[in-house]
Amino acid sequence: MKTILLGISVLLCSLHSQAQNKNVQETTKTTVTTVKASDGEKKFVKNENVTEVQNIELKEPKANTLNIEMKESPVSVTSTTQITNPDGSTRTVDVDRSSYYASNGNKYKLALDASGYTMSTGNEKPALLRKTSTNSYIFRAKNKTAIGYFDTKGNLVLETYDDKSDKVTVETYSVVKQ
16 A cells, blocks of 8 residues: 555656746736727727747756756747627737738728727728638728738738729738837
8 A cells, every 4th residue: 555655656746847847938918998989988908918938958968967957949939819898708819910001101000909900090980800711801991892911021911803994903001110
């Protein structure tokens, strides 16, 4: 009986020591945005979670040494953003593309909303971007509907079909570095 208890305790201790070969850091940034509308105030809560994981690796041991130096290893960073809407529903965004974009000399603000993004300039009614299942967006403004996506540089690209010419026009909104 003693050997069984001793064996179990050795097994548990060895599992505990093997689980400590990673350095994990988690940070959370919470932003609360209050929007005043005709029907009252609405609060949007945005939680940005950043997790950094680094495997702890050791260099080759040298003869007659007790301490072994750590080897530089890459850090894996994972970032997720959770949006809580005024109605209590929550959605997760992998990459937050909220920023300022420029096209044809105009500056546009792209911001997260309850179902995707809004794109606004000045006092005009904002255009809507809604995510599709193919990792693209449907862009809807007062007189324009287009398909949009983000290129590898982070720019917003809109492709619009023109009935009259039977062609697709491409318009690029360049991200403005702040």
